[in-house]
Amino acid sequence: MRNPSSIMRPVVCALALVTLAGCKPMDDALVFVFGRSMRDQRSFDPYENTRPAPVGSVPFAAGNYPAADGEVNIGQPEGVYIPPFTQVDLGVPGVGAPVIQGLVNPTDPTDPESLARGEQLYLRYCVVCHGPTGVGTGAYIAALHPVLPAYNLSGPIVAAYSDAYIYAMMRVGRGLMPEYGSRLSHFDRWHVVNYVRQLQTQAGN
Numbered sequence: 001m002r003n004p005s006s007i008m009r010p011v012v013c014a015l016a017l018v019t020l021a022g023c024k025p026m027d028d029a030l031v032f033v034f035g036r037s038m039r040d041q042r043s044f045d046p047y048e049n050t051r052p053a054p055v056g057s058v059p060f061a062a063g064n065y066p067a068a069d070g071e072v073n074i075g076q077p078e079g080v081y082i083p084p085f086t087q088v089d090l091g092v093p094g095v096g097a098p099v100i101q102g103l104v105n106p107t108d109p110t111d112p113e114s115l116a117r118g119e120q121l122y123l124r125y126c127v128v129c130h131g132p133t134g135v136g137t138g139a140y141i142a143a144l145h146p147v148l149p150a151y152n153l154s155g156p157i158v159a160a161y162s163d164a165y166i167y168a169m170m171r172v173g174r175g176l177m178p179e180y181g182s183r184l185s186h187f188d189r190w191h192v193v194n195y196v197r198q199l200q201t202q203a204g205n
């Protein structure tokens with residue numbers, strides 16, 4: 001009798017061949033026969049055409065920072081009223097419309113925990129465009145988007161902006177900058193503001 005493994009080997013090889021061939025060549029053959037392929041779909045590829053979250057939806061940012069000890073904060077904090085506003089309310093750069101002027105930073109800007117959280121989020125969300133020190137020239141995509149160095153987060157212009165304006169910009173986006181309100185929760189946005197302030201101090205502004 002033949003050794004079972006010697007029978008299995010060609011079977012496994014044949015199966016592997018069929019499976020591999022199924023990937024591209026078989027797909028091409030199907031396109032040849034039927035004129036269309038399941039590969040071409042009207043679905044989005046990863047990172048293609050990202051759309052802002054619907055207005056008024058609750059951000060469900062991963063790993064939210066708790067509002068207080070023992071509290072779990074998912075998205076907007078309960079009991080804290082956050083007025084709705086849009087890009088239009090950003091108004092004058094650095095100041096914003098009255099609705100934005102009324103926003104108060106509820107966190108302690110010197111709290112090391114807040115700064116650590118801010119840094120973590122800055123490195124996750126902002127660094128690609130604004131660079132590790134906030135200077136757009138250090139941004140990873142500066143070569144592709146030469147406009148970015150003009151928006152230097154650690155320079156004197158943004159240092160003169162109010163906390164509330166920076167918070168608001170993150171929430172609704174402005175011009176070429178996408179919104180991060182759907183990814184950064186209320187408290188997390190303030191932690192990033194605190195971290196941006198720290199970058200400005202480090203840059204001497």
Ligand code: HEC
Binds near residue numbers: 151158
């Ligand atoms: C996809 C690239 C991109 C990312 C990521 C990004 N920004 Fe921006 N940012 C921009 C662009 C572009 C501008 C200029 C906006 C405009 O056209 O008005 C800008 C402008 C700003 C400004 C105003 C600067 C000025 O001089 O008026 C602030 C503040 C800011 N960004 C903060 C942030 C923060 C904080 C994050 C992280 C949560 C972030 N940005 C993430 C692209 C980005």
